[in-house]
Amino acid sequence: MTDLNLLGKQAVAAKYEMQLLGTQEKNHGLLKAAEKLLEKREEILSANERDIRRGEENGMHPGLIDRLRLNDARIEAMAEGLRQIVELPDPIGEEMEAFVRPNGLKISRVRVPLGVIGIIYESRPNVTADAFGLCFKSGNAVILKGGSDAIESNIAIAKVLREALEECGLNRDAVLLIEDTDREITKEFMRLNNYVDVLIPRGSAGLIRTVVENSTIPVIETGSGNCHIYVDKDADIEKAVPIIVNAKTQRIGVCNACESLVVHEKISEKLLPELSKALREKNVEIRADKQAMAFMTDCMEATEEDFAKEYLDYIISVKTVSDVKEAIAHINKNNTRHSEAIITENKETAEMFLRGVDAACVYVNASTRFTDGFEFGFGAEIGISTQKLHARGPMGLKELTSYQYRILGEGQIRP
Amino acid sequence: MTDLNLLGKQAVAAKYEMQLLGTQEKNHGLLKAAEKLLEKREEILSANERDIRRGEENGMHPGLIDRLRLNDARIEAMAEGLRQIVELPDPIGEEMEAFVRPNGLKISRVRVPLGVIGIIYESRPNVTADAFGLCFKSGNAVILKGGSDAIESNIAIAKVLREALEECGLNRDAVLLIEDTDREITKEFMRLNNYVDVLIPRGSAGLIRTVVENSTIPVIETGSGNCHIYVDKDADIEKAVPIIVNAKTQRIGVCNACESLVVHEKISEKLLPELSKALREKNVEIRADKQAMAFMTDCMEATEEDFAKEYLDYIISVKTVSDVKEAIAHINKNNTRHSEAIITENKETAEMFLRGVDAACVYVNASTRFTDGFEFGFGAEIGISTQKLHARGPMGLKELTSYQYRILGEGQIRP
Numbered sequence: 001m002t003d004l005n006l007l008g009k010q011a012v013a014a015k016y017e018m019q020l021l022g023t024q025e026k027n028h029g030l031l032k033a034a035e036k037l038l039e040k041r042e043e044i045l046s047a048n049e050r051d052i053r054r055g056e057e058n059g060m061h062p063g064l065i066d067r068l069r070l071n072d073a074r075i076e077a078m079a080e081g082l083r084q085i086v087e088l089p090d091p092i093g094e095e096m097e098a099f100v101r102p103n104g105l106k107i108s109r110v111r112v113p114l115g116v117i118g119i120i121y122e123s124r125p126n127v128t129a130d131a132f133g134l135c136f137k138s139g140n141a142v143i144l145k146g147g148s149d150a151i152e153s154n155i156a157i158a159k160v161l162r163e164a165l166e167e168c169g170l171n172r173d174a175v176l177l178i179e180d181t182d183r184e185i186t187k188e189f190m191r192l193n194n195y196v197d198v199l200i201p202r203g204s205a206g207l208i209r210t211v212v213e214n215s216t217i218p219v220i221e222t223g224s225g226n227c228h229i230y231v232d233k234d235a236d237i238e239k240a241v242p243i244i245v246n247a248k249t250q251r252i253g254v255c256n257a258c259e260s261l262v263v264h265e266k267i268s269e270k271l272l273p274e275l276s277k278a279l280r281e282k283n284v285e286i287r288a289d290k291q292a293m294a295f296m297t298d299c300m301e302a303t304e305e306d307f308a309k310e311y312l313d314y315i316i317s318v319k320t321v322s323d324v325k326e327a328i329a330h331i332n333k334n335n336t337r338h339s340e341a342i343i344t345e346n347k348e349t350a351e352m353f354l355r356g357v358d359a360a361c362v363y364v365n366a367s368t369r370f371t372d373g374f375e376f377g378f379g380a381e382i383g384i385s386t387q388k389l390h391a392r393g394p395m396g397l398k399e400l401t402s403y404q405y406r407i408l409g410e411g412q413i414r415p
Numbered sequence: 416m417t418d419l420n421l422l423g424k425q426a427v428a429a430k431y432e433m434q435l436l437g438t439q440e441k442n443h444g445l446l447k448a449a450e451k452l453l454e455k456r457e458e459i460l461s462a463n464e465r466d467i468r469r470g471e472e473n474g475m476h477p478g479l480i481d482r483l484r485l486n487d488a489r490i491e492a493m494a495e496g497l498r499q500i501v502e503l504p505d506p507i508g509e510e511m512e513a514f515v516r517p518n519g520l521k522i523s524r525v526r527v528p529l530g531v532i533g534i535i536y537e538s539r540p541n542v543t544a545d546a547f548g549l550c551f552k553s554g555n556a557v558i559l560k561g562g563s564d565a566i567e568s569n570i571a572i573a574k575v576l577r578e579a580l581e582e583c584g585l586n587r588d589a590v591l592l593i594e595d596t597d598r599e600i601t602k603e604f605m606r607l608n609n610y611v612d613v614l615i616p617r618g619s620a621g622l623i624r625t626v627v628e629n630s631t632i633p634v635i636e637t638g639s640g641n642c643h644i645y646v647d648k649d650a651d652i653e654k655a656v657p658i659i660v661n662a663k664t665q666r667i668g669v670c671n672a673c674e675s676l677v678v679h680e681k682i683s684e685k686l687l688p689e690l691s692k693a694l695r696e697k698n699v700e701i702r703a704d705k706q707a708m709a710f711m712t713d714c715m716e717a718t719e720e721d722f723a724k725e726y727l728d729y730i731i732s733v734k735t736v737s738d739v740k741e742a743i744a745h746i747n748k749n750n751t752r753h754s755e756a757i758i759t760e761n762k763e764t765a766e767m768f769l770r771g772v773d774a775a776c777v778y779v780n781a782s783t784r785f786t787d788g789f790e791f792g793f794g795a796e797i798g799i800s801t802q803k804l805h806a807r808g809p810m811g812l813k814e815l816t817s818y819q820y821r822i823l824g825e826g827q828i829r830p
Binding site (some may be wrong): 016017019020067094100101106107114193197198212215216218219220221236238239242243246249252278328329332354355356358359360361362364365366367369370375376378387388389390392393394402403404405406407408409410411412413414 | 430431434435488490514516520522529530588597608612627628631632633635636651654657661662711743744747769770771773774775776778779780781782783784785786790792793802803804807808809816818819820821822823824825826827828829
């Protein structure tokens, strides 16, 4: 079995070198890695072929096989991803704050890397290159633990990345892959506090729950999204219908899709007939409470479970409320702290909604589908955080950093 | 046994009210709490007397009895602490960032409360009021779990705080105390993810380790300090000696005291005789490596364990190095990521030290004893974080907050 303590020590040694690197050196490493991914594509594709064959032999679901599969286009996308990260500003070294104390001490708060980041992910092998790119540009060493389905692909990709770093005179241990596929090793990895500063799980709700429950390392939780749209009595229906249709159907399997509608009782009669028609055209099944059902044909009655569910499917639930306070309470009870929207022309009501709803992203008159690192202009994304500690919402390069206080004195002592 | 689910629900209900409060309402609650602590001092003191009597009967160490003991002055200090928090700026609602996307979406990042904070602490009952004050001003609800030694005092103080909130028309569940002293309840508390957003342990290294290892809630680790001072070959001895004496002896039992000295071999002969004389005058025992011992009389040889130890006592270890790189490596190997200092007049060497050392606070030519929320000008402190996630170094009100993205649109949908 992999000696995780040894791996941890290698990562820590690399971390200390990483925190001294300048932007150019990091960009050089990233460009070389992009170049080598293309150069070694045959090796990567043949390793991936072995993963796929094994998956097929084990009766893996075709959808999962598709996620696992690499081809020329996907390898080019990985390389392009790394080149895009080169273009992003380097967050490290930024002076976030500076002040002088009455005793003359000059204190500044400077952005530094987190250190060693652990990433636990599932069957998409492209995460191996993507996660490396983001961690590396933000000055971190990374230990990767991918899914066993993609192990041969991951080994091949990690090997290429490490070779690229070495060719640039950089420490190849800035990216390390746990090659073991034993489940016990993942548990042990989650307790590697002596070496790993942060753990980021990427994947299904089940994976994330397992990491949260078992890790003694601080975890950044990237979670699921039971996102709501609340249509207020003062909503503009011309805005509401296209926003809801977009948020529900533009892409159904994603965490920022709308799963649940909340409707003010005074707008139901005007909104719901038109909306249900538009949703039905997109084959969306509607599950509504009794009050809302009165304005729609062909719709099922919603249960309490419906309101708490992330469907990730062509289904939406509808709840009627008598004011914005009830809407806020309903959302706070059922949401997953991801993205929530209000449709209203009333500024005061919008303000109440913004202040009252507990979620990473709160929208007024826009689709929840914009919760995304690229849509926010971060240029990249490691995930969407649904926790409150450290980072919330889309996480780009800055969210992969910490800070350090630097204090310059001239002999000051504490009286 | 306390029904923690019920307590959690009460805290969550209070949290939603808290996030809507304005600064004035919060300040009003804090002032009323300060007033009532003084008004009800007899009740608090008599509860405290019962804790002390029980402690004495159980043969509690006199030092611990002292930490447990309240008197008029300590109750006045608690009230004064709350009044000082009133004077601090309210961090909630601050616009931390704002930008407009090409599609016209206006995105702002706004400071919001963390939500429900759990605090687990030991025998000082004043923490009950202090922690409440900081959490309340930053808009959070708090669930407190104090040590069993101080349970009667804690119950009495929490009762007063809750009464004060109620008298102001605020939700008294903004502060909740777990009155159970059973150890099992602490374990259960650490897994209350459905209700508690963050857990902050305050106390001994043992307590903190237990929380880190058992909590499934995100933890902010406030840790111990094995702080170093590195005296470079280009150091000004006139600065070095007073700084070291101050950092070692101004107060020995604190996490920002200096525990270990690192000396450049080219300055040993000049520094050590004078320094050892000054330290001896303060009764500091010196444990040094062989090279350093040559320049000092009456000193023990240091072991590897000495270099890793937080003495919290009149003891200091001394390690000789041949350059700043070796100093950085020695510190990174042995430190606890708290506070480290370099004494040098060489700007380049100082810069290397600042970039190379992995710690929350890194000093040039000043005493490590300044790592403190008050010394940094934060006006208050909930602890010193030694982890990298969320907050690092002294934690004031801002460090008890999270943020939320607010996105204002005019009907934007994702293409």
